[in-house]
Amino acid sequence: MxxxxxxxxxxxxxxxxxxxxxxxxxxxxxxxxxxxxxxxxxxxxxxxxxxxxxxxxxxxxxxxxxxxxxxxxxxxxxxxxxxxxxxxxxxxxxxxxxxxxxxxxxxxxxxxxxxxxxxxxxxxxxxxxxxxxxxxxxxxxxxxxxxxxxGVRRTPTDRLRHVARIGVRARDYGYFMRGETPPAEEFRVELTAPDGTLWTYGPEDAAQRVTGTALDFCLLATQRAHRADLALRAEGADADHWLDIAQAFAGPPGQGREPGRSGPGGQGGGAA
CATH class of the missing domain: 1.20.120.450 (dinb family like domain)
Structure with a gap:
């Protein structure tokens, strides 16, 4: 805690x-x-x-x-x-x-x-x-x-660790809000922090994995950017699906952002 x-x-x-x-x-x-x-x-x-x-x-x-x-x-x-x-x-x-x-x-x-x-x-x-x-x-x-x-690009800070932590801990919530059953096994999430260090969550040997920058993950989990505009990577079908439904906030799933409309802050990972 x-x-x-x-x-x-x-x-x-x-x-x-x-x-x-x-x-x-x-x-x-x-x-x-x-x-x-x-x-x-x-x-x-x-x-x-x-x-x-x-x-x-x-x-x-x-x-x-x-x-x-x-x-x-x-x-x-x-x-x-x-x-x-x-x-x-x-x-x-x-x-x-x-x-x-x-x-x-x-x-x-x-x-x-x-x-x-x-x-x-x-x-x-x-x-x-x-x-x-x-x-x-x-x-x-x-x-x-x-x-x-x-039109302002903000400088990310290590305070993103709080947002990232909610995003990881709320994994199952995205499934529940869509009437889906979350996977039983834990995922591994590895995020590169603004200072270049690595924030890790879940078992190191997990088959389902998500990697990328902390900024991109936080933008995704709060639905401030579309996944297509971010450089997050998923290994495993379950992890890939999670990136489509992740939400760190309470309440029904939002509409999110359309691809290409994420704004200056929605390009934190240099997505292709």
Whole structure:
């Protein structure tokens, strides 16, 4: 299990990186469409702000969060979009202020929360480390949408290890969400980190293997790039199929990106 304090610190750093990307944008740039249909840069930040607020409520007011989650689950196909749309109507300066306040509140709430007490979340319960990791994954993934919309190529960091870890651990989830039975055997995953070191998961002698860069794997698992635009390699039919259905996020399978439309960040592995 990841050290909760280290993950919370990395979550803070990920938010600061994205803050630097959007802080100087003019009003017209906040209205720039992103690869998520119907979502502008403002929608992306509004979604992060709303989800951070829910994380704080989960950590500090679990009963109030449970009521909020119940309402959200009553409209599972619309509540995320509706929350983003409401927030996107705020002036950019107010939205940015709200998001910054939420990030600070998440950091404080998770730092103070007992590490052995799980928090309620949508259809599950989360430890401090898993909540911080989930928030970091979302911040990175939605930040990628914003970077792609603005034509910015971000420099990958070793914080991707958190996103990669979720992607590997969530292997079976992609099968379940499609009504498929996941393979019984573990896969071997070998990813080249931004600093050139190797991150490895699963048995070294596994027959089913996935190799490539950590950036490409994270882009795939968060559906921020199409597999055809990435340089991930699979050995074995099961591993090959997994790369078609992998998802590190909760909820139904998304539509993902069309080939050739992955944006500047979707070419991390130098795919052919």
């Amino acid at each position: 990841a050290d909760p304090g280290a993950v919370v610190d990395d979550l803070h750093a990920e938010g600061e990186d994205l803050d630097r990307l959007v802080a100087g944008l003019g009003p017209e740039q906040w209205a720039t469409p992103t690869p998520a249909p119907g979502w502008t840069v403002a929608h992306q930040i509004a979604h992060l702000a709303w989800t951070d607020e829910q994380a704080v409520k989960s950590a500090t007011e679990p009963e109030a969060f449970a009521r909020e989650a119940e309402k959200a689950m009553a409209a599972p196909d619309t509540f995320v979009d509706e929350a983003a749309a409401r927030g996107a109507q705020d002036p950019p300066a107010e939205l940015l202020k709200r998001w910054r306040a939420g990030r600070a509140a998440v950091r404080a709430a998770l730092s103070a929360h007992p590490t052995d007490v799980r928090m309620p979340w949508f259809l599950t319960r989360m430890s401090v480390a898993s909540m911080a990791t989930g928030r970091l994954m979302e911040t990175w993934a939605h930040g990628q949408d914003i970077a792609d919309a603005l």
